[in-house]
Amino acid sequence: MEQLWELTHALEKRVQLPLVNLPGFTGGEVHPGVDLPADPVGAARELRRFWNLGDGPVKHLARRLESHGLVVVAPSGADHAAAKVDAFSSAGLLRPMVVLTPNRADDVLRYRFSAAHELGHLVLHSSSTGDSRQEREADAFAAEFLTPQKSLRPLLPERIDLSRLAVLSQTWGVSVSSLIYRYREFGLVSDATISRAYQRLRALSTQPGFAPEPVRGYPGEQPVMLRRAFELAASDTGLTIRELAHELAWKPSRVRELLGMPDTRPVLRLL
Template sequence: MTKKEVAQDIGVSPAAVGQYETGSSKPRPDLLPRLADVLGVPLEFFLAGRPIGKLDTSMAYFRSLRSTSGAQRSRALGFAGQVWELTFALERRVQLPLVNLPGFTGGEVHPGTELPSDAREAAQDLRAYWKLGRGPVKHLVRQLETHGIVVSVPPEADEAASKIDAFATSGLPRPLMVLTRNRADDVYRHRFSAAHELGHLVLHSSSAGDSQQEREADAFAAEFLTPRTSILPFLPRRMDLAQLADLSRTWGVSVKSLIYRCRELGLASDATASRAYQRLNALTGQPGFSPEPVERFPGEQPIMLQRAFELAQKNQGLTIRELAKELAWRAERVQEILGARETRPVLRLVD
């Protein structure tokens, strides 16, 4: 909601709502029940002592920065803050995987380890550090979670966060990555976005929001997913889209990114790559060239927070409602972010 919308519903000025947000002034006590109703939160949401994951744009790396408004980024950061609040609540009960990310200041495993500043060298060193071998990286999102990175995909109902392309932040006690399906529900783009954001986390101490950082993150992602020395022997010396489609499925990257890799490694000229992109566009939707929905690939979907809740539920009797009360959220919001389903039978009344 905009400040104007909230202000109209509770009977104050938009400026007053802005002051509530920044903390420069507080709403009158009689306004709080109306504010809670308008925003769809329990009244306890506004009480002191609740953990708050507050981020600003300098603490997050946004892809497609120019195509997103400040309001969209603020909404997305609000979602990321909620993911952290939920993580914090679960981590009080369940030990999550240790943060094992070289260069991350909150790292719990060898926090002093640093990676090279060069994007390609950093990708090579991180693959070696995580013992990923020389071949394709299988189950990338699961790998990220295994090393303590919180990954979340906004629920479809969360339009505000879903409209933003993937982003990550290192401004919280754990590195956090949000992967959206903004442009296409395609596992290859999903994986490249995850590798791109991983590049930001290990290369950049803060977000400058410039094209140089984006290029470095892209270079990191390409080398991390398709290392030069490993992929080069398999790339065709003449542009062959059918062969690239086979490589795409093996390495978990798009045909488009493989065309770019051919040009980048000197196997194709700019003109050849341009013609290949045109041919690829004409083949969109054909067998072997259609988007692969992420839901078909369990290893590319985050499960850490959901598994943590299930473990706390089994061993400590934790319920969704208890967790919601602690966070001062609606129970439905907890379920949305966890990806948990309502297990109670649904009563349906018919005439």
């Protein structure tokens, strides 16, 4: 996170990034001092209204966060220290920051929920301590932000029908598992019915429509703001990766990784 801030600051000296448009965030530039409701569901509904998202699915979530001034990265390199972390964020800097770890890159729907979960932390919690209450609140925010009750409730079949939920999953960009949990949150079925549905879902986990799909197949979910800021600085001032790495005292490979720029060098393979 510290490196992400250093990189962002170095680029902002050369390129004006989108203004921070996140009500409740202390560094907000578009809505400074405007607070969202304290309850997760209310906050999610109000933020959708602020961002003019309507009542439908949220497409291209990572890009949308960036368009409102949030810095989002999804580094490709393995980080053993974050092996059990899907994502993390920081509200203590001049820009809200979200890091989506590689752990969920093979499941775009869980990746999207993780991004919405961190958005919930940013608007609900001045500092994220990771305690169970905060995690539940961020989950509740993410569920309502991605699948508003007003819109989703009329679409859910009266009985849990996994094939129909798979279609809704693709439409709304959330997992079937998440949709089943919404039944519980809406009080539509018993806990025993929920348990049986999860059992059936596990048996279908490798079938088309239920198997995870990697993020690389969804360009709108891949962050681009920092890479495009670098490209703009490069075209305007001639900035190079090597110069930026020298300024930051990093290895060029680390700069490319956080910018989301693949290493284009050919790979030598020895048999």
